[in-house]
Amino acid sequence: MNFSDIQKLVDLAEADLRLFDIDKQLRDLDASFKTLEEKEQKAAEIVFAAAKEKENAALKRKNAEISLAQAEESLKKRKESSQNIKNAQAAQKLESEMAALSDEISNLETEILSLMEAEKEAEDRKKNAEKEAAEARKSARDASVKIKEKEDSLSALKKQEEEKRESLAKLCDVDFLSKYEAVKKKKFPALVSCSFREGKLFCGGCGMSLTASQSEEIKKGNSLLNCMNCFRLIYFKK
Secondary structure, X not given: OOHHHHHHHHHHHHHHHHHHHHHHHHHHHHHHHHHHHHHHHHHHHHHHHHHHHHHHHHHHHHHHXXXXXXXHHHHHHHHHHHOOOOOHHHHHHHHHHHHHHHHHHHHHHHHHHHHHHHHHHHHHHHHHXXXXXXXXXXXXXXXXXXXXXXXXXXXXXXXXXXHHHHHHHHHOOHHHHXXXXXXXXXXXXXXXXXXXXXXXXXXXXXOOEOOHHHHHHHHOOXXXXXXXXXXOEEEOOO
């Protein structure tokens, strides 16, 4: 292998890095779209919950109003019948029943007022939720257009890069290309330049230091080495 062969493989590896970045951006766009969908769904669920809460409060209020009407009718009848009672014990019993009915009526009136307030609050929450849901839908639509435009742009760019990569792959040495592809399946990036610090060379992937013999060999600029730690291909960048 000579420096030209290494450079061709480097060009290929750089194309793979660009494709990796494009795929990441596409995944991020997909995640953004899903987030918008989740926000829209959550807003719709809040509207539904508020509507259900209002419905339940209204049903309870109607039942309480029916109970109130029945209690008032019962109290009315007992008041009318009290005029015909002459027995003290019966009168005392009736008076006790009327007192209980009065308490029930009072409690029901309080409950109805509370339920009416709950209905109003639920209606307010429903209106606010509907407003937020409408805003969420609009934001989702606006963002979706931008996401789609960006996605189309990235997809077109990806196609171009894939075509470039295919052309670059044809220029590479077959044996070394096969070795590169095998490493890429386990480690990415598969090809890295060695780094230099404190008078030593290190793997640009994992940071493992090269042996003295490896350093001498790779400095010639016409060979690739496998890192003894991460197994990436290492080259010397002139």
